[in-house]
Amino acid sequence: MADKNYYTVDPEGKLMCMKCRCKLQKGKAKFMYLDNGFPVELPVCPRCGFVYVPEELALGKVLSVEKALEDK
Amino acid sequence: MKIEERRSTHVYRQKRMFTKEELEERESLCVHEQPAYCNAACPLKLDVKALAAALAAGDFDKALALYEKITPFPHILSTGCEAPCESSCKLGQLGEGIAIRELERAALAYGAKPKGASLLRKKQQSAAIFGADLFSLFLAGELVKKRYPVSFYCSQKDGLSLVKDCAPWLSQEAAEATAGLLNELDIAFKWGCEPEAAYWEDREKYALIAAAWDTARTLYPGLETDEAVMVCREQRLITGSTRGVLDSAFGAKRAALSADRLAQHLDPGNTRGEEGSVATRLYTSLEGVKPSKRIPVKDMDSAMAEAARCIQCHCDECIKGCAYLRHYKKFPRILTREIYNNVSIIMGDHMMNKPINACALCGQCSVLCPNGYDMAEVCHIARQNMVSTGKMPLAPHEFALMDMLFSNGEAFLSRKQPGFKKCSYVFFPGCQAAAIAPATVRAAYLDLCRRLDGGVALMLGCCGAIGDWAGRYELYGETVDFLGKELGELGSPEIIAGCPSCKKQLLSQGRESVRGIWEILEELGLPETAELRQRPMALHDACGARGDAKTQESIRRIAAKLGCEIRDTPYSGDQSPCCGYGGLTQYTNREVAREMTESCLERSPLPYLSYCMACRDRFAREGRESLHLLELVYGAAADNCPDISAKRYNRLGLKQQLLKELWGEELKMEDLGFEVEYTPEAEERMDDRMILRSDVIQVLQHLRESGEAVLEEDSGLFVTRERLGNVTFWVKYSETEKGYLVHSAYSHRMTVVNRL
Ligand code: SF4
Ligand code: SF4
Ligand code: SF4
Ligand SMILES: [Zn+2]
Numbered sequence: 148m149a150d151k152n153y154y155t156v157d158p159e160g161k162l163m164c165m166k167c168r169c170k171l172q173k174g175k176a177k178f179m180y181l182d183n184g185f186p187v188e189l190p191v192c193p194r195c196g197f198v199y200v201p202e203e204l205a206l207g208k209v210l211s212v213e214k215a216l217e218d219k
Numbered sequence: 220m221k222i223e224e225r226r227s228t229h230v231y232r233q234k235r236m237f238t239k240e241e242l243e244e245r246e247s248l249c250v251h252e253q254p255a256y257c258n259a260a261c262p263l264k265l266d267v268k269a270l271a272a273a274l275a276a277g278d279f280d281k282a283l284a285l286y287e288k289i290t291p292f293p294h295i296l297s298t299g300c301e302a303p304c305e306s307s308c309k310l311g312q313l314g315e316g317i318a319i320r321e322l323e324r325a326a327l328a329y330g331a332k333p334k335g336a337s338l339l340r341k342k343q344q345s346a347a348i349f350g351a352d353l354f355s356l357f358l359a360g361e362l363v364k365k366r367y368p369v370s371f372y373c374s375q376k377d378g379l380s381l382v383k384d385c386a387p388w389l390s391q392e393a394a395e396a397t398a399g400l401l402n403e404l405d406i407a408f409k410w411g412c413e414p415e416a417a418y419w420e421d422r423e424k425y426a427l428i429a430a431a432w433d434t435a436r437t438l439y440p441g442l443e444t445d446e447a448v449m450v451c452r453e454q455r456l457i458t459g460s461t462r463g464v465l466d467s468a469f470g471a472k473r474a475a476l477s478a479d480r481l482a483q484h485l486d487p488g489n490t491r492g493e494e495g496s497v498a499t500r501l502y503t504s505l506e507g508v509k510p511s512k513r514i515p516v517k518d519m520d521s522a523m524a525e526a527a528r529c530i531q532c533h534c535d536e537c538i539k540g541c542a543y544l545r546h547y548k549k550f551p552r553i554l555t556r557e558i559y560n561n562v563s564i565i566m567g568d569h570m571m572n573k574p575i576n577a578c579a580l581c582g583q584c585s586v587l588c589p590n591g592y593d594m595a596e597v598c599h600i601a602r603q604n605m606v607s608t609g610k611m612p613l614a615p616h617e618f619a620l621m622d623m624l625f626s627n628g629e630a631f632l633s634r635k636q637p638g639f640k641k642c643s644y645v646f647f648p649g650c651q652a653a654a655i656a657p658a659t660v661r662a663a664y665l666d667l668c669r670r671l672d673g674g675v676a677l678m679l680g681c682c683g684a685i686g687d688w689a690g691r692y693e694l695y696g697e698t699v700d701f702l703g704k705e706l707g708e709l710g711s712p713e714i715i716a717g718c719p720s721c722k723k724q725l726l727s728q729g730r731e732s733v734r735g736i737w738e739i740l741e742e743l744g745l746p747e748t749a750e751l752r753q754r755p756m757a758l759h760d761a762c763g764a765r766g767d768a769k770t771q772e773s774i775r776r777i778a779a780k781l782g783c784e785i786r787d788t789p790y791s792g793d794q795s796p797c798c799g800y801g802g803l804t805q806y807t808n809r810e811v812a813r814e815m816t817e818s819c820l821e822r823s824p825l826p827y828l829s830y831c832m833a834c835r836d837r838f839a840r841e842g843r844e845s846l847h848l849l850e851l852v853y854g855a856a857a858d859n860c861p862d863i864s865a866k867r868y869n870r871l872g873l874k875q876q877l878l879k880e881l882w883g884e885e886l887k888m889e890d891l892g893f894e895v896e897y898t899p900e901a902e903e904r905m906d907d908r909m910i911l912r913s914d915v916i917q918v919l920q921h922l923r924e925s926g927e928a929v930l931e932e933d934s935g936l937f938v939t940r941e942r943l944g945n946v947t948f949w950v951k952y953s954e955t956e957k958g959y960l961v962h963s964a965y966s967h968r969m970t971v972v973n974r975l
Contacts, residue, residue: 161932162929162930162931162932163929163930163932164928164929165926165928165930165937166925166928171929174973175973175974176971176973176974177971177972177973177974178969178970178971179969179970179971179972180968180969180970181224181226181227181228182227182228183228183229185969186974189971190929191973192929195927196973197927197929198971198972198973199929199938200940200947200949200967200971202963202965205966205967206965209967210967212969213614213967214614216228217572217612217614217615218568218569218570218573218612219228219567219569
């Protein structure tokens with residue numbers, strides 16, 4: 148069964164992990180809040196697993212989901 | 220002390236805020252929905268207030284529809300009614316009450332009747348009325364309205380003579396109009412008969428029988444009837460005596476309802492609901508209302524003008540004063556019910572979380588409300604309840620709570636005056652004073668040390684109000700204990716509070732002796748540093764001083780000594796609104812907090828003088844010239860609009876400075892080993908996003924240990940992150956020679972993990 152992803156961000160080769168000196172790739176990640184999980188695809192370092200959350204995502208979608216959950 | 224987000228949307232716990240009875244008791248205090256005085260006085264339940272509103276707006280058709288709802292014969296009622304509504308009109312307390320009958324007549328004269336017949340099906344049971352008087356005439360109209368087939372036996376020979384006999388005062392025109400209405404009604408008239416004889420002959424033909432009072436008494440001499448329901452039970456005869464026009468109309472209404480009960484073979488006294496005039500508990504302020512005289516109604520314009528005099532009696536004392544209630548457009552009664560329900564639901568959206576957390580807990584409503592409705596208590600109980608069931612999200616209050624922990628942790632200071640083994644006093648300026656006006660606090664402390672005998676200790680910290688306001692009763696309890704222990708170590712001296720809210724909070728904790736610094740200043744007199752200012756200022760009373768007349772008066776005397784010409788504003792003293800800081804509104808709902816501040820400032824164009832540092836700060840942020848009383852007393856200015864980081868540095872800086880200056884202790888500030896600079900955009904964003912410089916520094920320290928960062932090729936900037944407590948902070952930076960230049964910072968509360 149295909150995974151349901153709430154959100155996808157493709158790094159398009161424009162992000163680099165400074166620790167591993169390699170490009171971030173679109174990878175599977177999960178947001179968790181108040182015991183709820185949301186599968187997403189975000190830029191992830193293939194070596195160390197650093198997950199990058201862009202500013203627009205944090206201030207947009209992530210914030211609105213947080214607020215909605217806080218009032219559940 | 221630590222705060223952890225422990226909430227789960229999958230944990231279903233619930234606890235009532237209070238019992239249903241208590242809910243109802245609280246709700247019943249609000250008289251907003253009580254009927255207007257005129258409406259309450261009318262036994263026919265005319266909505267006079269709505270009628271006046273319709274006429275004032277020029278809607279004569281609507282006014283007529285309202286009037287026709289209560290009577291089948293408006294010409295008779297509007298000219299004959301004794302009008303208890305008029306004598307009850309609130310305006311009568313000032314000048315002349317509204318000429319309500321004139322308005323009714325204007326509705327009749329200029330309003331158009333809606334077309335279309337009743338959609339109700341005709342009833343099976345037929346009714347007969349024997350003999351004519353005002354009561355039986357009205358009853359005929361009421362029974363037709365209820366769709367009973369009605370037969371009417373009378374000695375008169377036509378409608379006009381019937382109307383004239385029953386209502387002899389009517390003008391020819393009104394009598395003809397009423398006869399016209401009568402003819403339109405679906406009534407089988409038996410003209411020119413002898414009602415008594417007809418009764419004995421025909422009564423068996425009908426299910427319901429009614430009679431005019433004289434007819435009934437001729438039929439049954441000595442007859443007794445139950446006037447409450449207008450039925451003579453023995454004879455199953457609907458009748459009764461009435462006194463006057465209104466009583467006839469009202470008697471007919473009661474009788475028609477009895478007809479319904481009899482038709483269903485029920486006792487006429489059964490389930491009748493509330494009838495007649497009622498007592499109203501409404502409160503309506505006449506403040507600002509000028510006495511006025513009746514405007515003679517001669518045409519449409521004068522009718523509209525007379526109707527426009529009506530003040531549409533209602534109570535909104537609380538809403539007029541409180542920006543929060545205005546924001547949510549809800550009266551305390553409704554709000555309480557919705558909050559109660561919100562707290563009681565287990566799953567689903569908690570729509571009232573925001574309003575629960577947006578109230579300033581300031582108590583203004585309980586002073587303004589004629590019945591003392593206490594919305595603050597309701598919201599406070601709701602917060603504590605949500606905390607106890609794990610339903611309270613941490614997000615809205617976390618920043619403030621962390622700030623309290625900072626005040627009572629890193630920035631806390633408790634010391635006896637140098638050279639004193641025992642101190643008679645301890646100065647407690649409050650966390651906001653130290654955050655916003657460290658120089659003022661320092662000057663005040665030095666002055667107290669110099670001029671008071673017996674030694675003055677110093678305690679820099681938070682009184683715990685923040686934890687209490689957030690409903691975090693455990694954390695608050697720990698804070699109370701902590702302060703108790705620290706005060707105990709100082710020998711439990713008398714507390715000199717710098718802030719009225721601290722004073723109130725500390726007193727509520729059972730601390731024995733707490734006075735405001737203003738009281739001490741009155742005893743000692745002003746110091747030489749006092750800046751005399753001969754200028755008019757608006758005084759804003761702190762909500763922490765509500766109910767504390769001594770404090771309010773003392774502040775006014777000191778201000779006068781300073782040369783200030785104090786102009787009291789509307790809503791001053793006990794009625795003062797909150798500046799937007801109280802109850803943590805500033806953190807939970809910036810929009811509402813802003814509206815509160817604006818509403819405070821609307822009261823006067825003058826510079827504002829206040830005696831709570833939070834008020835001073837919020838007014839300054841709105842661009843108003845704003846001063847704290849102590850700034851004038853000590854000639855030591857507060858900072859102008861310090862941002863959230865500056866407010867922390869100020870507290871820490873004050874501690875550091877005083878430790879060194881007075882106790883000769885050097886407070887080591889940690890050497891980071893690198894420098895951090897911020898672009899102006901970054902500073903602005905951080906203040907807006909509630910991200911502290913200390914948060915950014917911790918993230919950068921982590922970066923130096925882990926080397927974890929991402930390079931954004933588009934912007935050429937690096938991005939790094941670290942989870943601190945319940946929040947992940949991200950910092951966008953470039954490298955500089957000595958450290959970092961921060962371009963932006965953002966945060967989220969969700970955690971993010973890899974998934975395979
Ligand atoms: S002041 Fe407010 S709470 Fe009190 S009775 Fe009036 S409307 Fe209700
Ligand atoms: S002022 Fe208007 S609403 Fe108030 S009692 Fe008089 S008629 Fe009624
Ligand atoms: S903000 Fe103040 S006046 Fe308004 S409801 Fe809350 S406690 Fe009452
Ligand atoms: Zn990596």
